[in-house]
Amino acid sequence: xxxxxxxxxxxxxxxxxxxxxxxxxxxxxxxxxxxxxxxxxxxxxxxxxxxxxxxxxxxxxxxxxxxxxxxxxxxxxxxxxx
Ligand code: SF4
Ligand code: SF4
Numbered sequence: 001x002x003x004x005x006x007x008x009x010x011x012x013x014x015x016x017x018x019x020x021x022x023x024x025x026x027x028x029x030x031x032x033x034x035x036x037x038x039x040x041x042x043x044x045x046x047x048x049x050x051x052x053x054x055x056x057x058x059x060x061x062x063x064x065x066x067x068x069x070x071x072x073x074x075x076x077x078x079x080x081x082x
Pocket of ligand 2: 004007008009010011012013014015030049052053054055056057058
């Protein structure tokens with residue numbers, strides 16, 4: 001999963017571009033639900049939130065490092081539930 005850092009300026013451009021609806025406004029700034037973020041695997045070649053974020057505050061979550069295979073499995077599980 002990716003993670004939004006506290007340098008987020010709450011501009012809201014990332015939320016609508018997430019294909020998994022993983023992004024929402026948290027208590028203070030925007031947050032990514034790591035159970036929903038596939039790093040855009042299955043949908044796009046590059047993470048869409050990273051593409052649009054004006055302050056580059058969305059790195060990989062060091063506590064939630066996943067392989068491409070794991071991300072693809074997550075994508076398939078999410079699609080099966082949808
Ligand atoms: Fe959503 Fe993709 Fe960003 Fe993850 S990387 S939060 S799936 S837009
Ligand atoms: Fe925050 Fe970046 Fe999303 Fe804007 S695009 S709300 S700065 S994480």
